[in-house]
Amino acid sequence: MTQPFAPAAFPYARPRRLRSQPWVRRLVAETTLTPADLVWPLIVHDGKEDRVPVASMPGVFRLSPKAAAEAAKEARDLGIPAVALFPNVDGALKDAVGTAATDPDGLVPDCIRAIKDAAPEIGVMTDVALDCYTDHGHDGVVENGRVLNDASLERLAEQAFIHAHAGADIVAPSDMMDGRVQAIRDALEANRFEDVMILSYAAKYASAFYGPYRDAVGSAKMLTGDKKTYQMDYANSDEALREVAMDISEGADAVMVKPGMLYLDLVQRISETFKVPTFAYQVSGEYAMMKASIANGWLDEDRAILESLHAFKRAGAAGVLSYFAPQAARLLGR
Numbered sequence: 001m002t003q004p005f006a007p008a009a010f011p012y013a014r015p016r017r018l019r020s021q022p023w024v025r026r027l028v029a030e031t032t033l034t035p036a037d038l039v040w041p042l043i044v045h046d047g048k049e050d051r052v053p054v055a056s057m058p059g060v061f062r063l064s065p066k067a068a069a070e071a072a073k074e075a076r077d078l079g080i081p082a083v084a085l086f087p088n089v090d091g092a093l094k095d096a097v098g099t100a101a102t103d104p105d106g107l108v109p110d111c112i113r114a115i116k117d118a119a120p121e122i123g124v125m126t127d128v129a130l131d132c133y134t135d136h137g138h139d140g141v142v143e144n145g146r147v148l149n150d151a152s153l154e155r156l157a158e159q160a161f162i163h164a165h166a167g168a169d170i171v172a173p174s175d176m177m178d179g180r181v182q183a184i185r186d187a188l189e190a191n192r193f194e195d196v197m198i199l200s201y202a203a204k205y206a207s208a209f210y211g212p213y214r215d216a217v218g219s220a221k222m223l224t225g226d227k228k229t230y231q232m233d234y235a236n237s238d239e240a241l242r243e244v245a246m247d248i249s250e251g252a253d254a255v256m257v258k259p260g261m262l263y264l265d266l267v268q269r270i271s272e273t274f275k276v277p278t279f280a281y282q283v284s285g286e287y288a289m290m291k292a293s294i295a296n297g298w299l300d301e302d303r304a305i306l307e308s309l310h311a312f313k314r315a316g317a318a319g320v321l322s323y324f325a326p327q328a329a330r331l332l333g334r
């Protein structure tokens with residue numbers, strides 16, 4: 001009698017062999033995640049207190065320049081190569097053209113100097129965009145309800161210059177105006193900041209997942225309308241390749257995909273097509289949704305954090321901006 005359920009032979013190919021012990025799993029791992037892959041976004045503010053919790057982002061604080069310098073030292077000690085600054089400026093300083101964005105003694109220049117004093121070996125990246133400084137919450141200059149492209153370029157180039165002058169190592173335009181990389185590159189070159197890097201948010205999508213961040217920087221209540229005339233439509237990905245090609249030709253040293261977790265297909269296409277350092281931003285909404293599940297006990301915190309960050313490396317990212325950066329670095333250091 002034949003035995004219909006018995007295998008005809010033993011399987012020769014057994015992928016489980018390479019998974020059978022921790023040491024062999026480590027040996028054959030195709031990608032790694034280390035603290036050197038992380039950039040820590042810091043929300044900074046010009047308020048009195050050193051650390052104010054952000055309600056929509058548990059574990060994230062608005063930091064004074066002094067507290068930002070402390071955070072930079074912590075990043076250095078954890079092996080995190082760079083921090084990225086995002087300002088929450090006093091509402092009274094906001095106006096239609098974002099005057100405070102180009103104040104050489106403003107919040108961001110203050111923070112850059114404080115960080116460079118405290119931890120000179122840390123890279124400082126800044127956000128080039130006007131939304132944190134405008135009373136309408138848009139990234140550029142607005143006229144008759146339209147976000148003007150070319151008029152915004154001048155403001156953005158000046159803002160990047162102010163950051164470079166204060167000591168920023170990387171300026172990261174997140175505004176999505178056409179031609180901003182070239183305008184910024186011109187301003188930096190003309191002022192002998194030829195070594196200041198541009199990490200362009202080349203593929204930045206109009207996303208609901210920036211919600212908690214807009215609360216953190218205080219632009220949520222300000223924003224009139226949406227950002228769909230300049231940030232990308234999430235239906236598209238070929239268009240992102242065109243954006244990246246443009247930004248590289250205009251002088252970008254590296255590019256960013258944002259949001260991150262929902263856009264890993266873009267990270268993979270861009271890194272494979274262009275072979276330039278491709279970064280991704282695990283944005284506030286992605287952080288907040290994980291934090292909410294963790295708080296409810298629905299996700300295991302440590303495992304979920306590391307898996308979510310490792311996914312970026314598997315997709316081909318050179319590095320990840322993540323609010324989990326210090327926590328992840330601590331886990332990886334163990």
Ligand code: PBG
Binds near residue numbers: 213282
């Ligand atoms: C714009 C900017 C945004 C973020 C970083 N820079 C939001 C926006 O375009 O409205 C979002 C970051 C996050 O959600 O974590 N200057």
